[in-house]
Amino acid sequence: MAGSGVWAFAQPFSIQVIGLHALTGFIFIAVIGLHIANNFVPLKKYFKNRVVWLVIAITIALGALFYIQPPPIKAVLGLSGNLGPALDRFEMTEEGMKYDYVPSSSYKLSLDIRTGSTYSLENPPRLAVWLENQSFYHIKTLYASEAEDAKGMLPYWAFKVKGWEQAKEEAEKKGLDLNETVDAVSGATENGSFDPADYILPGETNSSMPYRVMIEINQPDDSSKKLKDQPSLIYQVEVDNYDPLAFQLLELVGYPAKEMNEENEEEWAIYYVDERFGSAMSLINSALLTIDRSP
């Protein structure tokens, strides 16, 4: 169980790891029950010892700290990108894909992607779902196809992840807070936080920052009349907890294209879709984001 716990800390959003950890947890509880039943008389003697009560008190105090999550504890949890008792679930059906994310009982996020007429179940398209902060930095990948060619097929998502990892690396090297090292794209927008919890579960709704849910989808070898292989398409929606909406449809933004920026560095930009696109436009019928926020 300790092993699966460490694994879950590093990979908190993997359903396999969480499932394994939950299973070992049940086994652990069963073993404890057997242990108590087997050693009931000697265990009673333990409670006469003050040290045992001290251990119990420390355990309760630590439990309360992790439940309340004051800033130092939150910082420790933040190292894993975890949001506390978060659980996510990705499900693929004939109708499409459903991603559920429940970071707390009062905040349930669900992304329902319905497949379109050109979606192939035999050779499903590559797909990535991620969150970006208000300065357009990747802050968390919610889902990415496990196929080996996913990064190449989903270049915009890969570019965003790379940018985020570079920023993290630079921050670690300099020993600075990430927000201090990554320049805002413009004076018009301050750098957003890089902690997903600040967006998804803001402590103060009035000071909450908007974030974007992004999808990149690409069907391999899908030609159109004017394109040998249609590039991936990007959909997005902006979520603003300050002005909360229960249902939001993701909108088609465009397709990514590689270019050189003013510093002569390679980057990916999004361009409006034009008449050259055909079947790629029908990979997704619609993508609905539902957020249930209970008070």
Place this chain on the structure above:
Amino acid sequence: MFLTCKENLFFNHATLMADKKRAIADRRHFLQSSVLGAAGVGLAVSSSSSVAVAKTDEATIKPEVTNEVDVLVVGGGTAGTIAAIQAGRAGAKTLLVERNFQLGGATTTGGVAFPGLFDAWGKQVIAGIGWELVKESVELDGGKLPDFAKVPRSHWMNQVHVNQFVYAILAEEKCRDADVEIAYYEFPEAVVKTDAGWQVDCIGFGTRRRVKCKQIIDCTGGAEVVGMLGFERLREEERQPGSYLFQLGSSHDPASKQLHRLYVHGADSTNSRTATLANLTGRQSILAKVRKDKKRLMHLQPETGFRESYRIKGETLITVQDYTSGKLFDDAVSHAFYPVDLHTKTGVRPKPLKRGTVPSIPLGALVPKGSRNLIVAGRCVSSDRLANSGLRVQASCMGMGQAAAAAATLAVQGNTTPSEVPLAKIHGLLKKHGAIIPGKA
């Protein structure tokens, strides 16, 4: 008839509120007289705490310069510059009166040298003379124009960065080429209706100018001429903050690097007193920052960039529903495109328009209700506050300036008033000068 008054100038809120009340009373007084004047006329500001200025009719109306023109453009800012060039190019004898020392307004004097937005959803929606000026400024400065086929990550990324100095001089050149006469350091003191149109007395230091014109285009930002004439204007109790632009620490690199900025809360361009207060407050805050950051002040714009003051009550009022739904008005003359962008004390949360939405501006929103031979352009467009927070940006104001001038010029030629000019004629003239007409692309 002119007012005589005493005024103590103290820069505190209480005094300003009292001034506002007095100004309202003054305006009521004016409206009873045959000669209409600005609420602030006769008030004087000096370093002494109390100044009395007495005027006689004779002293006031004796001009040193007289002009007889077809179109008088008041205000040489974002909209006024374009309006003057359009009127001149369309053959109207045009005079442009500007109270400051250069053209461009918010783009140059305010330092908001990144006009936008000219595009929406991958296509250019505002072009014409404003775009021509912006494009040439960028090209002359060796800059780069945004690629409108590219999706901006955020709305402001397709603002066009111009060199404010180049822009101002190029605007003057284009006015000169269009035979537009420019009168800096002057502003209207009194406006009288005549059989042929208007008689406008302007004042500048050492200059009293009498202008006889057929049409007035009010591009003052706060619809000052409209207010002088007693037409209804709209204003909120609270103004959006202004922005004072400056550069601390490193040198200002025009058109490639954005300046630093700070909010000037309560910044109000309603009159010279409130504008003075805004500038004093803004500069004092910058000085405090210089002291705190211990960095050199490398650049400072001459004045605060103001976001709102008065808006006209026009024949048509653009509501935020009209704006966000992209309503195509029957008498649409230009486009607008920007999120609903209301700045508050705590900042701004722009509300982007829904995909595909491109708002339009009707001619009726440029015509003060019940007026003749008078039209406005710019941020004083007839609109509710939220719609105005999106309409007030530079590209939209340029589009309005060109449309207002086309209507005014055609009104001169047809001996009528702008709202009675056939819409097809306005569209035709605008198209001829490169503008994009809503619904006609």
